[in-house]
Amino acid sequence: MKVLLLGSGGREHALAWKLAQSPSLTALIAIPGNPGIAEHARCIETIPLTDHDAIVSVCAAEKIDLVVVGPEAPLVDGITDRLTAEGINVFGPRRVAAQLEGSKLFTKELCRQHDIPTAAFGRFSQAEAARDFVRRRGAPIVLKADGLMAGKGVVVAMTLEEALAAVDEVFAMGTPGTEILIEEFLEGEEVSFFCLVDGETVLPFGSAQDHKRAFDGDQGPNTGGMGAYSPAPVFTAEMERRTLAEIVKPTARALADGDSPYRGVLFAGLMITIDGPKLIEYNVRFGDPECQVLMLRLEGDLLELLYATATGALADERVSMAPDAAITVVMAARGYPGSYEKGTPINGVEVAGATPGVHVFHAGTRREGTQLLANGGRVLNVTAIGANVAEARERAYDAVARIDWPEGFCRSDIAWRALAE
Ligand code: AMP
Ligand code: GLY
Numbered sequence: 286m287k288v289l290l291l292g293s294g295g296r297e298h299a300l301a302w303k304l305a306q307s308p309s310l311t312a313l314i315a316i317p318g319n320p321g322i323a324e325h326a327r328c329i330e331t332i333p334l335t336d337h338d339a340i341v342s343v344c345a346a347e348k349i350d351l352v353v354v355g356p357e358a359p360l361v362d363g364i365t366d367r368l369t370a371e372g373i374n375v376f377g378p379r380r381v382a383a384q385l386e387g388s389k390l391f392t393k394e395l396c397r398q399h400d401i402p403t404a405a406f407g408r409f410s411q412a413e414a415a416r417d418f419v420r421r422r423g424a425p426i427v428l429k430a431d432g433l434m435a436g437k438g439v440v441v442a443m444t445l446e447e448a449l450a451a452v453d454e455v456f457a458m459g460t461p462g463t464e465i466l467i468e469e470f471l472e473g474e475e476v477s478f479f480c481l482v483d484g485e486t487v488l489p490f491g492s493a494q495d496h497k498r499a500f501d502g503d504q505g506p507n508t509g510g511m512g513a514y515s516p517a518p519v520f521t522a523e524m525e526r527r528t529l530a531e532i533v534k535p536t537a538r539a540l541a542d543g544d545s546p547y548r549g550v551l552f553a554g555l556m557i558t559i560d561g562p563k564l565i566e567y568n569v570r571f572g573d574p575e576c577q578v579l580m581l582r583l584e585g586d587l588l589e590l591l592y593a594t595a596t597g598a599l600a601d602e603r604v605s606m607a608p609d610a611a612i613t614v615v616m617a618a619r620g621y622p623g624s625y626e627k628g629t630p631i632n633g634v635e636v637a638g639a640t641p642g643v644h645v646f647h648a649g650t651r652r653e654g655t656q657l658l659a660n661g662g663r664v665l666n667v668t669a670i671g672a673n674v675a676e677a678r679e680r681a682y683d684a685v686a687r688i689d690w691p692e693g694f695c696r697s698d699i700a701w702r703a704l705a706e
Contacts, residue, residue, distance in 0.1 A: 286588060287347055290315045290326060291334055291364070292355025295615075295648030295666040296573035299580040300353060300587070301325040302644065307588035314347060316340060320657065321647025334359050337367045344373050351376060351592050357570045360549075361387040361433055374595040378569050381545040385536070385567040389466055390431050392567055399535045403564040404468040404556075412452050418467055419448045425470035428452065430459035441470065471565065473558040474702075476517045477575050478528055480553070481590060482537050484546030486599035487529065488590075491582060491606045492520040493575040494702065499622060501698045508622045509663060512699030514612040514674060515578040518706045519557050528555060528562045536567070548594060574666050577646050578611035581670040612677045612700050613668040614685055615648070616693045621662035629692035631657045634665065637684040642677070643669045645684065664693060674703045 286309050290301055298321040304313055305325035318328025332339045334356070344352065352368055354360055354377035363380035377383075384391040396403040404427065409415035419426060424445045430438035438458045442448035455465050479490040493515035499505035520528075533553060540547045552568035552575075571579070580587070584605040593602045618625035631650065634657060638645040646668055649661020667685050671677035678700050685695060 286310055286350040286592065287312045288314070288588065289340075289344060289347070289349045289352045290318075290322070290355065291340070291352065291359060293317050293319045293322070294355065294573055295646040295663065296571050296576040297355040298322050298646040298648070299577040299666075299668070300355065300571070302646070303580045303583060303587040304353070307586050309586070310588055312347075314343065314349070316343065319647045320650050320652045321645075335362065337362070337364055340364065341367065341371055341373075344368065344371065349373060351588075351595060353377070353591055354549075355570065357383070357386050357568060358433065360569050374592065375548075376591040376595045377549040378547050379545065382540050382547040383569045385547070385551070386569040387433050388431055389429055389566065390464060392564075393466060395536065395539055396564060399539050401532050401535050401564060402560075402562065404471050406466050406468045408464045408466055410464045412456060415452045415465060415467060416449055419445070419452065422467070422469075424448050427468040427470055428455040429466040429468065430455050431463045431466065432460050471556040471558055471563055473556045474519045475565070476520045476555045476557055477513075477572050478520065478525070478533075478553045478555055479571065479575070479579065480529075480533050480551050481594045481599060481604065482533075482547045482549065482551050483594045483597045483599035484541055484548055485537070485597070487534050487537050488599055488602065488604050489525060489529065490550065490604050491515055491579050492517040492525070493572065493578055495572065495575055496696060496699060501696050506622055508617070510572070510574050511615045511617065511696045512613055513572070513574045513578050514610060514677070514700040514703055515575065515582055516606075516610070518703050524557060524562055528553065532562060532564050548597070550594075573648075574613045574615055577613040577666045577668045579606075581611040581644065581668055582606045582609060607670070609670050609672055610674040610677045610703070611668065611670045612674065612681050613646075613666045614681050614695050614699050615663050616665040616667060616685065616688065616690065616695045617663050618659050618661070619692050619694050625662055626692060627658075627660055629659045629690065631659060631664070631693070632689040633687045637667065637687040640680060640684045640687070642671055642680050643667070643684040645688075659690070659692065667695075674700050678704070
């Protein structure tokens, strides 16, 4: 099978690494790829992911059997609809189903219609009505702009003053004229849960927890994720059973019944509350950096699973995750998520990656000759597997210590919660 992988981050490097192990893979091409992905794929760096015509042309010229879409933006833009119309198999949902991530209002209304547990909410088009609602409900309370906000657009207000002050701000974040959501504040532990969905069949693909804050002790500004580990200890077999029955399966059924079946990986961001799992949000792709830890634990053939997902054949498949624990430590450029320097040299990545159980995925790098350079905020994902979290963590941090990059930083407490349990 010839596969085209779309994306350029650590998530896509992990996917490329695992796809490359498939016995049925004959060629892997990536658009645009990165220096890590280039170890497994031919990268076409000149085509932007917004150029759907050019992507279709590559598929035709290369006789691609499956397109694997890494990030959400092309899905929300309808890349799957376009490629499917050309007869190409795609791992990733069509535009309508991708609204699960693209529109919070779409997801909340779907939850309301199908009794899926989520935070109670109101939707508002006027600031004054929104402030009235906030005054009636009190704090803590959560305000959200609609649309693809790339992790921004959410204010968790712990006081009434903060919440009232945030109303105008949240209206300004969204597309002009769109409503905002105001939600009940959920208390509990957050979990990322992944399922492959082929329209009908839902196969659990493992859980993870990530660390969104920049600094140790979960302090500092929000980021795209500074590290992750899998499995999530709080996500017991019983929690998984409930989440499938109460949240993920009803969602898949609702979309299938509504003539927009979901095909791809469905990433449920959950809050594990005292009343059980509640949906915070859906994403229509693998998490980044959660994907990196899932790929280390996955046994068997990723390509077979992704192809079965794309072609509606998951009923005959099985997902097998190693019982081991995996962890990933994100190395970011100093200053991230604020402003940071690009182009600083990184050495020792090969040595670090040669440690047993360790893989270093490239998230934001480029090469100049043979020298590896930082080329983004989140730059490397130092990922390790071990018999338990403690072993995986020791391996990951040993590998981090071998990387020579003075302009980089990482958190030193990834997986603290799992170790405390
Ligand atoms: P989102 O962009 O929807 O993932 O929200 C970003 C973060 O805000 C989540 O990961 C949670 O930590 C937090 N959050 C979102 N909604 C709620 C809620 N209803 N209650 C508590 N925390 C929330
Ligand atoms: N790590 C969270 C996300 O990918 O959205």
